Amino acid sequence: MDFSEFWPKEAPPLKEATKFIEKYQNKKIILKYGGQVMATDQLTKAFAQDAAVCKRIGIKPIVIHGGGPQIKIKLKEQNIESKFILGLRVTDEKVIKIVEEVLLNEINPDLVNTIQQYGAKAESVTVKKNNIIHVTKAMNPELGFVAEPENINIELLNTFIEEGLVPVVAPMGIDSQGQIYNINADTAAGTIANEINAERLLLMTDVPGVNDKNGNLIPRLTIAEAEELIQNETITGGMIPKIRTCISAIQGGVKGVVIIDGRKPHAVLHELFSSTGAGTLIIQ
Numbered sequence: 001m002d003f004s005e006f007w008p009k010e011a012p013p014l015k016e017a018t019k020f021i022e023k024y025q026n027k028k029i030i031l032k033y034g035g036q037v038m039a040t041d042q043l044t045k046a047f048a049q050d051a052a053v054c055k056r057i058g059i060k061p062i063v064i065h066g067g068g069p070q071i072k073i074k075l076k077e078q079n080i081e082s083k084f085i086l087g088l089r090v091t092d093e094k095v096i097k098i099v100e101e102v103l104l105n106e107i108n109p110d111l112v113n114t115i116q117q118y119g120a121k122a123e124s125v126t127v128k129k130n131n132i133i134h135v136t137k138a139m140n141p142e143l144g145f146v147a148e149p150e151n152i153n154i155e156l157l158n159t160f161i162e163e164g165l166v167p168v169v170a171p172m173g174i175d176s177q178g179q180i181y182n183i184n185a186d187t188a189a190g191t192i193a194n195e196i197n198a199e200r201l202l203l204m205t206d207v208p209g210v211n212d213k214n215g216n217l218i219p220r221l222t223i224a225e226a227e228e229l230i231q232n233e234t235i236t237g238g239m240i241p242k243i244r245t246c247i248s249a250i251q252g253g254v255k256g257v258v259i260i261d262g263r264k265p266h267a268v269l270h271e272l273f274s275s276t277g278a279g280t281l282i283i284q
Helices: 014-024 041-056 068-077 093-117 154-162 185-195 223-231 239-251 267-272
Strands: 028-033 060-065 122-125 166-169 172-174 180-182 200-205 220-222 256-261 279-283
Touching: 014 267, 028 041, 028 185, 041 060, 041 093, 041 166, 041 267, 060 093, 060 154, 060 185, 068 093, 093 122, 093 166, 093 172, 093 180, 122 154, 154 166, 185 200, 185 239, 200 239, 200 267, 220 223, 223 239, 223 279, 239 256, 239 279, 256 267
Parallel strands: 028 060, 028 200, 060 166, 122 166, 200 256, 220 279
Antiparallel strands: 172 180, 256 279
């Protein structure tokens, strides 16, 4: 197949990319899409195109999306206050309705449609349609309807992949009583990466990666170094669940976990198919 027909101009040169493409053929790669990049039409399209390109060249991408910026806007419009504890949104009954509305009715279908516009078939995976994330209870009473994934329906996810689809997963789960919970999208992505034996986990965000105290990018971090940076408060806020996700994914057998700068157009293709990469690589 001639990849040049659909290879984006802003991506790494196809000549350079070819040697990396072979490395990822038939491998499962988790793409977590979130942060302020979601609020930009151009970057959303570039990300959707990256996911479609991965699929079309023989990789098996699975997309998990967040919704932070859009949820924040919607809460503000309705004068609903929302606070965070260690980077996780406190989610009461009013907030969970907004989260559901934004994730399931706006972001998820839009992303599915945009990926399909770039020539790959995609499947919406949500709590209301074909839930794959099961939870048991809230992780902390103060957080309200926020849970960690307990069980992932890998059979269903693999069915979509075998049918040649790009699953697009909204990070919400259901308990045995049918109660819907909000799940941190990074945590959901990490759990799915572990359960499905992904080759790579890419967490897109709106910073260059992990910075040191002086604001300089750290290109590579071991688990021990990352833990130390959390302890001394170099890593704070929303970066904490991201790093925790990276650590548990590596410990669970994911070969490479990268926090990448989603503000760079086609950051996914630059990370996978060039020697320079696009963020902070977390290693054992």
